[in-house]
Amino acid sequence: QVQLVESGGGLVQAGGSLRLSCAASGRTFSTYAMAWFRQAPGKEREFVGGISWSGGRTLYADSVKGRFTISRDNAKNTVYLQMNSLKPEDTAVYYCAARRTNAILFRREEYDYWGQGTQVTVSS
Secondary structure (H helix, E strand, O other): OOOEEEEOOEEEEOOOOEEEEEEEOOOOHHHOEEEEEEEOOOOOOEEEEEEOOOOOOEEEOOOOOOOEEEEEEOOOOEEEEEEOOOOHHHOEEEEEEEEOOOOOOOOHHHOOEEOOOEEEEEEO
16 A cells, blocks of 8 residues: 655746655555646646656656656655646646556556645646
């Protein structure tokens, strides 16, 4: 079992930055691929980016590529999402997700564990 707790959301102006954190419980964090998803009101939950269990590989959605960066610290059982050049269309609840695999998976159905989400609001 893995429990995930996100933090770091908030209100920011367009062009600003935020860093989200996702703290995981358990002693096997380094054997889980991690991902960030987001869900805006009235929309499907969508993949933002993912990172392999070692942190050596990352993948991003085209909409955030070049602006968002995922990293992880396995010693702290934490994964991060650095978000720069934020746009109003980035407004959503952001969720972290985990699956015990080294593959970076894109579909929400493939993840076993989810956090409760953290709200990110970008004002224009």
